[in-house]
Every structure is written in C-alpha cells, then in structure tokens.
Amino acid sequence: MGKQMTEMLKGTLEGIVLALLALGPAYGYEITARLRDQGFADIAEGTVYALLVRIEQRGLVDVEKVPSEKGPPRKVFTLNARGREALDEFWSSWGFLADRLAHLKEGQ
Amino acid sequence: MGKQMTEMLKGTLEGIVLALLALGPAYGYEITARLRDQGFADIAEGTVYALLVRIEQRGLVDVEKVPSEKGPPRKVFTLNARGREALDEFWSSWGFLADRLAHLKEGQ
C-alpha cells in the first residue's frame, strides 16, 4: 500500500473497524474480508488482529469464542456501550477534520 | 490535544501544510498561526518545524532565508512542482478515504 495511505490510516482504521462492528458482531478474519470489500484491499491481517487486541484491552468490545466448521475457533467481537461511545467520539473527530479539509480544498 | 486527533493527523497534517503552502509562500511560525486560524488550535510548534524539515528534505518546497524586523531570520517555504504533485496525490488519497468513510457513516 502507498506510504501515504498507511500514515493516513493511523487513527482512522480503528474507527473504521468500530463502524464495521456497529453493523453487527464479527470475527477477525471476517473483518479483514469486509475491509477488502470496502476497498481497503491491502490491509494486512496482522494489522487487524493487533488492532482487535487493542480495542479488546480497552474494553470497547465483548468477546466470545465460537467454533467454526472450517478451521480454528473464531473470536467474535461485539461492540458494547463503551465501544459505541468511542465510535461517537471518532465520528466527532473525523467530522472536524473532514470539515477543515473540505474547507481547505475549496482553495481557502 | 486528544490522542484520537493526534493519531488522525498522522499523514494528513503534511497534506494540510502543503495545501496552506499552495495558497502562497510562508514561514514556519506563520504556518502554525494559520493552522490555529483554521481551527487546529493545539498543534505543537515543534511538530510543524519537524514536518517542514521533512518536506524540505524530500524536495517538495524551495527555501529562502529572509530577514525579519522583529526577530531571527525567517525560513520562507515555497511549494514547487514536486510539492504540487505531492499535494495532488494527497488529495487523491484523502478523497478515497473520505469517500469510504462517508459510505460507512451512512450505515453501510
């Protein structure tokens, strides 16, 4: 992936994943697949798993182990109240930034 | 500043500064002031100067020392052709990301 996008994803990738989880519970492998569908083709699996560990440790998600028919057991993540709060804060920060940049792009 | 915004600025702050320089040449101290005017109230001076060093080393700006009436000489930065190219790439990456996130915010 471009270095530019790599840097730009810092901080936003977490928000993106929280937003995906707001649509419904999901497990890591599934999230990487959804990211690919969303156009983030080159996000490494390892990146997603590391991110999920972080948001779990910060208590933004509830975790459940669910057996899979075709592989090791899945770790299903569900956004909880604190996670929804974090997602709201993310949208707020993002909104500010997007607003500023839209303003700048207009040529002032 | 919020940790969230700190992380989100990674990658975008450079684009913001390039966009400011696209409006006309400026020196470091002036850029931090413009950022404040634009609403980025809490961006550290040291951050801006470090960023300017980076974009100078990457050849995105031309630099000129200009004496100041009220202090040490100013380093005036002017966006050059490579800088405008980098700015275009930034807007392209930003556009992609903003588009994806707008899509996500709609609830899918």
Place this chain on the structure above:
DNA sequence: ACCGGTACATAGTAACGCTGAATAGTGGAT
C-alpha cells in the same frame, strides 16, 4: 500425504506527532 482455504497471533521495524527544553533576536513596560 499434501495443499489450499480458514483463523488467529506475534516479534521487529518505520513513520509521525507530541512533550519539553534550549537558543536567539526585537521591542515595550517597570
């Protein structure tokens, strides 16, 4: 027995913005 798809995990690295401080010149207030 092997290979590909599913599923999770981690050690090491690079990049970036922040904190805090140092340096240095000018002008006005006390």
Place this chain on the structure above:
DNA sequence: ATCCACTATTCAGCGTTACTATGTACCGGT
C-alpha cells in the same frame, strides 16, 4: 538597566500505530 512578551527555529526522547514476515493450527478435497 532589567524583565517580559513576542518572534523564530531546532532538537532529543517518547508513545502510538500500521506494515512485514513468520508461525501455529484446523479442516476438506484430491
């Protein structure tokens, strides 16, 4: 004369994040 505020730049050390590369493990089809 001295102190303070404003102008202007620079640097060392830190924390966070995403990437690379690799390893583990389970399953079904050939």
